[in-house]
Every structure is written in structure tokens, then in C-alpha cells.
Amino acid sequence: MRYFVTGEQHRKSLLNALVLMFLGYILLLWVSNGLMYFHRMDLTADSVKLYYLGSEEQFVPPRSYEGMLEVSHFHLFSMGMLIVTLTHLMLMTDFSVRLKIWLSAATYVSAIADEAGGWLVRFAHPLFAYFKIAAFLMLELSLAALLAVVIFSMIQARLQMRGNIAG
Known part of the structure; x- marks a missing residue:
């Protein structure tokens, strides 16, 4: 009864809508991350080597230490904030603890591996190009899984709220 008297159902509905909008925004971030990767490289080791090591024949300079440090500095903070936010939202879902642990660990490990890969x-060594590709794919898949789990849970909660209000 307190739930309806205090208006919590409206606040939860609004919170649910805000989280879903945030997740839509993160979905756009996920897409742009993939587009940026494929703008610079593809899923071949040669393209990754070219991007990081450069090529005298093609007049492509190698990535500089300072440039990579600036990118890492920004990515380490922003990816950490993104992952802690998404995993925190996932913790509030009804999915199993085992799934939550594995998905959280996979996302953190793949984010660090992706940054270290370059x-x-x-x-x-240039052969770490294969590691970089695998880390990128793992990061994209784990972020997609996190988004899917949280979006599914939020939509399910939204439908339940509508059912409770109608019923």
C-alpha cells in the first residue's frame, strides 16, 4: 500500500525509463566503438600491425608513445566508468549470480586486454596483433551481452509495472 500512497510506482517507472534511455545511449557508443575500430583496422593481423607499427612503403607513421598514452589515459577512465555502471545495473537484475560474475569478469578483462593489445x-611483438583482435571482439561481445541482459531486465520490469498498474 505504501508503494502507491507515496507515489513510488511513478518514480520507479521514471527511473526505469531513464535507465533505458541511458542504455540506448550506450548502445550508440557501442556501435561507434566498432565503427571507429573498423575505420582504422579490420580483423586481420596485417591491418592491426599497419595501424600500430606503420609502414614506410605506404607512408604511414607508427603510433607514438605519447599518442598511445593519451588514448590509454582517457580509455582507462572512461571504460572503467562505463563498465562499473553497466555491471552495477546488471547486479540489480534477476539473472543468476554465476552469470553476473562471469559477465563482469569477462568485460573487465577484455577491456584491459583491448587497451593492452595495442x-x-x-x-x-607484432604477433600480438592476434591478441588485439581477440580482445576487441571479446570486449564488443561482453559489452553487447551486458547491454542485452540489462535492457531485457528493464523491459521486463517495465512490462510488470504496467501489468501491476492495470491489474
């Missing part, structure tokens, strides 16, 4: 190609 550094490893540039400064350790």
Missing part, C-alpha cells in the same frame, strides 16, 4: 603490438 601497446603489445607496438612495443613488444
Whole structure:
């Protein structure tokens, strides 16, 4: 009864709508992340090597230490904030704890691996290009899974709220 007297059903509905809008925004971020990757490289090791190591024949300079450091500095903070927000939202879903742990771990590990991949190609060995590709794919898949889990849960909660209000 308190739920209806205090108006919590409206606040929860509004919160649900705001979270869904946020997730739509993050979905656009996810798409643009993929587009940026494929604008610079593709899923071949040669394209990754070219991007990070450059090519004298094609007049492509290698990525500089300073440039990579600036990108890493921004990515480490922003990806950390994005992942902690998405995993926090996922924790409030009804999915199993096992799924939550695995999906959270996969997302954090793949984000760090994706960032490290470029550094490893540039400064350790060109064969880390395969690692970079795998890390990118894992990051995109784990972010997509996180988004799907949370969006599904939010839509399900929204439908339940409508059912409760109608019933």
C-alpha cells in the first residue's frame, strides 16, 4: 500500500525509463566503438600491425608513445566508468549470480586486454596483433551481452509495472 500512497510506482517507472534511455545511449557508443575500430583496422593481423607499427612503403607513421598514452589515459577512465555502471545495473537484475560474475569478469578483462593489445603490438611483438583482435571482439561481445541482459531486465520490469498498474 505504501508503494502507491507515496507515489513510488511513478518514480520507479521514471527511473526505469531513464535507465533505458541511458542504455540506448550506450548502445550508440557501442556501435561507434566498432565503427571507429573498423575505420582504422579490420580483423586481420596485417591491418592491426599497419595501424600500430606503420609502414614506410605506404607512408604511414607508427603510433607514438605519447599518442598511445593519451588514448590509454582517457580509455582507462572512461571504460572503467562505463563498465562499473553497466555491471552495477546488471547486479540489480534477476539473472543468476554465476552469470553476473562471469559477465563482469569477462568485460573487465577484455577491456584491459583491448587497451593492452595495442601497446603489445607496438612495443613488444607484432604477433600480438592476434591478441588485439581477440580482445576487441571479446570486449564488443561482453559489452553487447551486458547491454542485452540489462535492457531485457528493464523491459521486463517495465512490462510488470504496467501489468501491476492495470491489474
